Amino acid sequence: GIQVEQSPPDLILQEGANSTLRCNFSDSVNNLQWFHQNPWGQLINLFYIPSGTKQNGRLSATTVATERYSLLYISSSQTTDSGVYFCAGGGTSYGKLTFGQGTILTVHP
Amino acid sequence: NAGVTQTPKFQVLKTGQSMTLQCAQDMNHNSMYWYRQDPGMGLRLIYYSASEGTTDKGEVPNGYNVSRLNKREFSLRLESAAPSQTSVYFCASRGTGTTDTQYFGPGTRLTVL
Numbered sequence: 001g002i003q004v005e006q007s008p009p010d011l012i013l014q015e016g017a018n019s020t021l022r023c024n025f026s027d028s029v030n031n032l033q034w035f036h037q038n039p040w041g042q043l044i045n046l047f048y049i050p051s052g053t054k055q056n057g058r059l060s061a062t063t064v065a066t067e068r069y070s071l072l073y074i075s076s077s078q079t080t081d082s083g084v085y086f087c088a089g090g091g092t093s094y095g096k097l098t099f100g101q102g103t104i105l106t107v108h109p
Numbered sequence: 110n111a112g113v114t115q116t117p118k119f120q121v122l123k124t125g126q127s128m129t130l131q132c133a134q135d136m137n138h139n140s141m142y143w144y145r146q147d148p149g150m151g152l153r154l155i156y157y158s159a160s161e162g163t164t165d166k167g168e169v170p171n172g173y174n175v176s177r178l179n180k181r182e183f184s185l186r187l188e189s190a191a192p193s194q195t196s197v198y199f200c201a202s203r204g205t206g207t208t209d210t211q212y213f214g215p216g217t218r219l220t221v222l
Contacts, residue, residue: 001168004151031209043152043199043213086151094159095140095203095211096167099151 002027002091006100013077013107021072021103023087031090032063033097034072038083046072046085077107111135113214115200121220122190130185130217132200140203141183142167142211143175145196152199158183190221 003026013019023034034046047054047061049070054061058077063070070087084104088097116131134141139160144152144167154167158177172194174186183202187194200214 033210035213041197041216043216045210045212048210088152094157094165095209096142096154096157097152097211098168099144099153101149101151 002098004098004100006103010104015109017077018075021085023070025068025089029089029091033088034061035086036083079107079109082107113202113212115214115217119218123222126190127188130198133182134202138202138204142201143185144199147196192221195221
């Protein structure tokens with residue numbers, strides 16, 4: 001099956017800093033999502049982005065499908081951005097996703 | 110519109126006991142999924158249901174059974190719980206269309222003693 005590798009595993013920032021999270025895939029995917037798991041455990045959809053670039057406020061994501069990676073950019077980070085960021089991809093129908101191990105982000109005031 | 114709901118939120122079992130985790134979605138989605146999340150790890154797929162009336166194994170199906178009761182509901186059953194099944198369980202659903210986004214429930218935290 002598809003292997004998903006995320007980096008860095010941990011990231012500590014001061015409020016206001018920018019960051020880039022990376023996700024590499026072992027094989028082509030046609031279904032790629034980024035999630036944020038907040039400190040209460042809730043998984044929140046950030047982007048559905050099998051290719052191209054999308055932006056939502058301070059967050060943006062880019063997927064280069066031909067090179068099998070995706071990037072999540074967080075600008076002007078806030079303490080509420082803290083949590084775990086997961087990318088997940090799938091190459092089959094039925095929407096099955098394989099998750100990466102996650103990046104733990106801590107934003108200090 | 111509640112999205113994806115799960116019950117119970119917390120559960121403690123003794124080894125060998127059985128229980129059923131319930132999941133329901135009100136978004137008229139065709140596909141539903143059960144995942145488990147262990148400390149420091151991403152989510153792993155247990156079972157999924159591509160549409161009403163169908164179920165199939167995911168990455169870690171051993172020790173679990175599922176039932177797609179109708180389009181809204183997808184339950185996960187542990188017949189004889191083991192400590193290795195201590196985990197947080199998430200249910201998700203996905204519609205069909207241009208986004209194919211999966212939406213997750215709040216999770217069930219299960220401890221098996």
